[in-house]
Every structure is written in C-alpha cells, then in structure tokens.
Amino acid sequence: MQQTPVQESQSTAPLQSSSLSERKRKARIKSLKSLVQQVLWWVLSLSLFIGLWELLSALGLLNTLILPAPHQFIAEIANQEQFMSLKVGVERTGANFAALTAIVATLTRVLSGLVLGFIAALLVGCLAAYFKIFGNLTLPVITLLAPIAPIAWIPFAILAFGIGDGAAIFVVFVGIFFILTLATVNTIRNVDQLYINTARVLGASRRQVMFKIILPAIIPDLFVILRMNLFAAWMAVLAAEMVGVNTGLGAIIMVGRQMFNAKLMFLGMAMIGVVGYLLDAGFAQIQKRVLWWKTTAQI
C-alpha cells in the first residue's frame, strides 16, 4: 500500500516526458504537413494557370505576337544579349548575365533607397520628437509632402540626378522618407509610459530615455511600416527604370516594347513578379528576427 504512490510517481515521470517529446514530434510533423500542402497548392495553382494559357495558345485562340505562351517567353532567357541594346545595367559582366545584372541593378536601387530612407526618417523623426521647436518647424511641411506618390517624383529625380542610379534611389528615398518620419513621431508618442517611467525612476536622463527606451521600443513598429511601403518603393523604381533610368528590370519591358518583342516584355514581367515576391519574403524573414520579442510574446 505504501509503495503505490512511489510506483506511480516513477511511472508517471517517464510517461510525461515521453508524451511531451511525442507531442513535439507530432507538432513538427503537422507543421511540415501544412508546409507541403501549401507548396502543393502553389504548384497546382501555377500549373493550372500556365496550362490553361498554353492550351489557349496551342488552340490558336491567342495572338502569340502580342501574348506569347509561357514556354516561348521563358525560352527568351537564352537570348540575353538583346537586352544589351539599351544597356540593361550591363557594362562589364558580359551578355550571358544580362538578366541577372538587371535584377541586381534594380534590387540595389530599392535596397539603398530603403536603407537611406529608413535611417534618415528615424533621425529626423527622433529629432522632431526630442526638440519640440524643430518638430513644430518641420512636421507641417513633411505632412504635406507625404501624400505625394513616389512616382510623381520621377520627372524631378531625372532632371536633378540625370539618368542612372541616383535618380532611382532618390525616388525610393522620398517615397518612404516622409511617411516613415511621420510614423516615427507617432510611434514615439505611443511608447508605453511605463517603460519611460521605469527608466526615469532608475535615474535615466532625457537622452538616455531616448536611446535606451524609445529607440529600441519603436524600431520593430517602424520596420513593419517600412515593409508595408516596400511594394510602393519597388513599383516606383520599376516605373523610373521604364521612363528614364533605362537600366534594370523595368527597362527590359521597355526594350521589349521598342523592339516589338512581346516575349521579352513578358519575360521581364515574369522576372519582376518572382523577384518582387522573393524580396517581400526576405523582408518577412528579417521582420521576424527584428520583432522577435513581440511575436514570441504574442503567441
């Protein structure tokens, strides 16, 4: 009789731990399953779309001069040297890497614009919140400039910076700078008073509150806003490349049109779709890292 509880505790302990690892294993299998399922749906959805398209053009229902079938324009990747006709950002790499160079050129522009804009907006936003007079002087102007679409800045950018990287980076920069500056000021106002009071009670100066509390507290939120504006920046660069910058992914489409080569146009569009998706997915991964203390806390 006395031994029963001991036996019970002995038998339940390994049972519990095994069921725990069992549950973990099951959870892993389950998440793997849902991933496989997701991939399957993607493949299914894509093949249905492409299959239908191919079928319609095989039946002769589509004018392949204007709307080429997928296998036709994807094959166009073999004729990369024709991108060279308008220098799609290829100077030294040679014709075989023309498509890759165009992708790199566009991505470099988007990313440099985003990084510069993020840093500048953080700086100006923090200064505006810290020095009241500076804020009062600058914020009204920034508020009025913010709604101007990045695309509207393209003509000015090309006049001011000429044809090239400078103009494209500038368009991305203005596209996010004003919005992000306003967001910075706004998120600073919404930082939990408890954190600020905690620091003050522990003896923090106003400067220390800014650097040790405000800054770490707002960066995750600002990153979310940056990501929301990613596509606007992406589109602005493509538009700039189409109308004046003359290199990069956007330019490929324009080259295609000028050469009456619909295959090239569609190849450019397909590349824009894929690269844009990958860019956003990359940012989502970074966001997970930056937001780790928020996301894990909410699960």
Next chain:
Amino acid sequence: MVEDHGTNLIMHTIICQNVSKVWGLDTPEEVLAIDRVSFSVEPGEFLVIIGPSGCGKSTLLSMIAGLEPPTAGKILHDGEPIAGPSPQRSMIFQQSSLLPWMSVIDNVAFGLELKGVNRKARHQRAEHFLKEVGLRSFAHRYPHQLSGGMQQRACIARALCLGTDVLLMDEPFAALDVQTRYQMQKFLLDIWQAAGKTVVFVTHHIDEAIFLADRVIILTARPGRLLESVTIDMARPRDVMSSEFERHRNLFVEHMRSEVVRAFEEQELVEMMDTRV
C-alpha cells in the same frame, strides 16, 4: 514647532506635508485626486497605504517617486524637497515593468547601465541579486519567458541592484494568483528584514496590509484624504487565521465602512475583504 521640524528631518526618511494633486488643472476634466495628505515614513519602516480603488494611491506614490509634482504641499526625502525621480527611490509598478527587449540580467543591471557602470561589473552585481530573488538560472531568459511572480521578483532585484534605500511599491502583487501572492509577500518581508530598506507599499487588500505593515495609512475614497493611521504591533510572521489578525481585520473594516461607505458602494468593500491573502 521649529524644533519639531528639526527632529523630523532626522527621524523621517519621507515627509508629506499637506500634499494635494489635481489632475488636468484648469481643464474641464479637472480631478482632485489627493487632498491635503500629511504623513511621514521612518527609516526602515514598512508603511502600507490602503484605500478603495481610484482614491489616488498611485497618484500619491508617483508624487513620492518624483514622477509627478504635487499641485500643493511639500514632499521631502531626507530633508530635501523631491524635485524629480531619483535612484534613491525605486518604484515597483503593478504590471511588470521589465523591458521586453532585454534579457533578465540586463534588466536587473539596467539601473547600473544608466549610471555608466561597465558591463562586467554590473553583471556581477546583478547576478548576486538574481540569486537573492531565486532567479539565477533565468538570467539569460527574456521577460516574456518568466511567470508574473518571477517578473515582479526581477523588478525587485533591479531596485535592490541599484542600492536604493526606499522601495515604493504600487500594488506589486495585485496581478498574481493567491498562492503566488502569499509567497511573494513572505519573500518581500524577508528581503525587507534582511536589507533594512524602507518600504512604502500601496494596496487595496485589507489582509495584505495587515500581513505586511508596521503601520497602515487609510485613505478615503476620491479625493483621497487621510482617514486613519493604524500601527500593527503583531509579531512576525503573522498568522492570517489568528484571532489577533481577525481583530485587526474587523477594525479596518469598521474604520473603512464608517467613513467610506457613503463615497463608494458596498460592493467594493466586499470585494476588498473577499480577496484574502
């Protein structure tokens, strides 16, 4: 009177003289939260401030912390008027105030970091206090990985790590379950007795007040006025089931009922008694 004042300076750590606080002064939403409250705290004393919800306890405490200036009256700490927050008075809030982006040890050492103490030295000291509060093995976890009670203990460790003499505690255990709260109360008494700190502790639980306090100050419902100051001369550790405890409990209920009942509904008094330690 002048002589009295002189001895006060030596005898008391914190003195509140006719302190009032009006929130939103000269606006339509003007609220008188604290109305001419005077009391003093002796060094090493465990003072509990009790009063119904919304009576201005947090307001009073944040004025002592220096986070808010009083509208009228004076607050002195060691004879000096309180002009702003100071590391000499640490505040422990009702919710955990650990910074979520820092590990537990960095949180505990944060006060020292602000002082410019180098990383190695401050971590060494923080580790000592983490051990003191039983969180050594959690040093490199993050706040959200800790239970509510652990988080509050880490907050206490942070205050101790800075070497503060006065702990201001605003219902620090109110968000915890009954079991944990009881553990935390015993833990706090141990710390207080071992370290010889002065504690000003705000609560709205009668049992918690009697269990912890050397002396209890009772505030009326809003605007908070000083209703009574009661010395609890029971030996520690106190037994909540003892007849002496029961006697004090009845005394408090009587005090608070006779004066406060007109200002707030029975409901709340019932609630205050209901949540025993």
